[in-house]
Amino acid sequence: MKELVSILDGNTFLVSDRRGDIEPSLDFPTGLFTFDTRFLSAWLLLLDGQRLSALSIDDAESYRTRYFLVPGEPTHFLDTKVSVIRSRAIGGGFDEELTVLNHSGQEATFTVRVEMAADFGDLFEIKDPQRKKGHHTVKVEANALRLAYRREAFHRETVIRSSEPSEIDKTGMTFPIRIGPHGEWTTRLTVSTIIYGARGEDARTQLPLGGSRTTAAIQAEHAEFVAKAPKLGCDCEPLAGAYRRSLSDLAALRYESISLGVRLMAAGLPWFMTLFGRDSIITSLQVLPFLPELIPPTLTMLAGLQGVRLDDFRDEEPGKILHELRYGEAAGFEEQPHSPYYGAVDSTPLFVILLDEYERWTGDAQLVKRLEFAARAALTWIDTYGDLLGTGYLWYQTRNPRNGLENQCWKDSWDAISYSDGRLPSFPRATCETQGYAYDAKLRGARLARQVWNDPQYAERLEREAAELKERFNRDFWLPEKEYYALALDADGRPVDALSSNIGHLLWSGIVDESRAPRVAEQLLNPRLFSGWGVRTLADDQGRYNPIGYHVGTVWPFDNSIIAWGLWKYGFRAEAGRICEAMLAASRYFDGRLPEAFAGYERDLTEYPVQYPTACSPQAWSAGTPLLLLRVMLGLEPQGEHLIIDPYVPPGMGRVELLDIPGRWGRVDALGRSRTREDESSQ
Incomplete structure (x- = not known):
């Protein structure tokens, strides 16, 4: 089994590989989960069509992680002209900040691609795969990708947005970017999860914490917990x-x-x-x-x-x-x-x-x-x-x-x-x-x-x-x-x-x-x-x-x-x-x-x-x-x-x-x- 990395905050957790990628797995569940449902089953980062490799991971805190990545396979003689930092935090859904750094003295162009999917699998189905009995929909909006699943009154949704313009299709987002000498480019991807209740609203909004929290709020609560x-x-x-x-x-x-x-x-x-x-x-x-x-x-x-x-x-x-x-x-x-x-x-x-x-x-x-x-x-x-x-x-x-x-x-x-x-x-x-x-x-x-x-x-x-x-x-x-x-x-x-x-x-x-x-x-x-x-x-x-x-x-x-x-x-x-x-x-x-x-x-x-x-x-x-x-x-x-x-x-x-x-x-x-x-x- 590949070494996996997780972040969590109570109801919500995310499990990925050491690159920060999510791929469907039968032997261990990778993905973004909340209340026993997987809201992301694929989350793959590509740079100019290549998968990345991890140089280092900062996972000292349970609710946020940073991945330091390079294209191809890292070696002792690697002299890459580009690297990527993925900074992510969790709290109801999750946010990921992607930063691409150009280490050369020349302007460079890149294509950043994030493959995205949500199977809305139940944890029991992930252990024992079965055919879903509901209906999946994927909707491309002007600035968002909306993935949904409905089976009678059971209705779940994943909404993904980016802070930077992107080319959105039904399987992800593509960013054609240009970075100046020794410059950098950043976008923030926001993944919202929705558990629809009987009244058509997120059932978690009635909870004391509202179902979604900022990183600062999570950090403050953890510090208070430990201090007690x-x-x-x-x-x-x-x-x-x-x-x-x-x-x-x-x-x-x-x-x-x-x-x-x-x-x-x-x-x-x-x-x-x-x-x-x-x-x-x-x-x-x-x-x-x-x-x-x-x-x-x-x-x-x-x-x-x-x-x-x-x-x-x-x-x-x-x-x-x-x-x-x-x-x-x-x-x-x-x-x-x-x-x-x-x-x-x-x-x-x-x-x-x-x-x-x-x-x-x-x-x-x-x-x-x-x-x-x-x-x-x-x-x-x-x-x-x-x-x-x-x-x-x-x-x-x-x-x-x-x-x-x-x-x-x-x-x-x-x-x-x-x-x-x-x-x-x-x-x-x-x-x-x-x-x-x-x-x-x-x-x-x-x-x-x-x-x-x-x-x-x-x-x-x-x-x-x-x-x-x-x-x-x-x-x-x-x-x-x-x-x-x-x-x-x-x-x-x-x-x-x-x-x-x-x-x-x-x-x-x-x-x-x-x-x-x-x-x-x-x-x-x-x-x-x-x-x-x-x-x-x-x-x-x-x-x-x-x-x-x-x-x-x-x-x-x-x-x-x-x-x-x-x-x-x-x-x-x-x-x-x-x-x-x-x-x-x-x-x-x-x-x-x-x-x-x-x-x-x-x-x-x-x-x-x-x-x-x-x-x-x-x-x-x-x-x-x-x-x-x-x-x-x-x-x-x-x-x-x-x-x-x-x-x-x-x-x-x-x-x-x-x-x-x-x-x-x-x-x-x-x-x-x-x-x-x-x-x-x-x-």
Whole structure:
């Protein structure tokens, strides 16, 4: 796959090659996208009929990029007489300033051509190409090219204008130009995207930000976002760089919901620029100690879209929290069930966990009271529709065999859940980490019932059910001969015995018996699972292990952040520190931006983390990973009206200082210093 460059601002993002060009691609979506529709599918720059090559790219900011280009192939002996600068910025649509520079002492003539097209492809269609059922039109106007697509009430439009005169045809714009000695020529191309609503106007005009913003407005908002976060001072440059990049990416990933007009966190570029239940909740847990104001819109939106009926097409059930919300043509015409889709077994207990963690951190009891009905409905779902077989566990099996997800846990690819020999179990399935989430949700629901909802009887019931679940789980999922927890149970209640990273989530939830926790920690840091760059999704001696398999051997940063948190909760501070060190070391090779996943090769084998070819980047829960690792290293834990600070900074990291940590206590500072090797050996 060619190296790609992206710019984004919430609802809108653009993916191009290193020249800034957009060409249709089946293996990775290039183009200009907003609300799940591609508004530009071709954007090719030609100079005198030639494609250009990149000398350098300035992409330090998420919402604007500059490309420095020359004709032909650049070499060390290149002495070109002309070069081109493409400066682009995004904000609803996008603007591109083209500058052609004549480096010779003679007047020169050139023909600049930009090929343009819009297929208005839905993201689902780009993954799985299908014939469009609507009607495309292309209209050449006096100073604009207007590309449109209509299918009944679904109406989208792309309008392209230039600041300089051009020859416009149905496939682009041509500029015959003349430049004096050592002179330059510039034009600004403006691409506007229009999402027509029922009243014939852009539906985004009703949003608080109006759907389109200037570069200055985006820059100011990003700066304000970063300024609100605690200030980090540290001796570890990878940590400092990852923290800066995470805040920048989280700012860029916020988007406005058309339906409710609130700011939410998109899951990741390019495939997941929308609200996800699981991803949004886990990202919220990661960023809560830093930017708690991001959490209420997410909780409120998820509660507002909570399932209320049985709908096989959408995998919807009463009380269930959604998996994914889409705005494109496929969802609008119910060719895909994502309007919204509820095919996730874990988002519902995670919703209760986030609600409790938010109140523990902020003291915002009003939101907990407002969402009491939603939380109770979620807890009820766990014991009813979630328990498909009536065995006291959370199971999943799609109601929609045609369009639904087979695996509805976080490892949702088709081959992610397997026996140790590689066989796939039957459905329904009950994955281990989901039982941990259910256990934690019941305990947290009990705390809210007792302290906020004034219902001690409900609290006692939930606590009793949690204790019974923990006992049952440790009986049925533990594999005594292997000394780890099974990945899942199959439809007959037999253990699916693969060794996976999921056991680290069990530590985070607290469902692991204290006597077994040391062995779980050992398994996680054993070379079978731990690559040196992080914990693999699947151990390297399992039947389906593949170091570049999506969920069967890669390393996922978010997964490792949850595992580190779980190790910390059980007192395995040094082990948690090893994961923190590995993740931060890996971040250096990604310019501070941890991707969705990277290959599970041994650290000694590759000496650097190998990229996974189609990983989302930036991705919200990967951007949130350095923040959660900071919480783990500084030992931050709310307790009543106070914040407990109990640092354990891994050896070699030096000083870590986090100032102005927000919460119900106001704002406090935390300081930790890494222990020396002598300190470690004396423990």
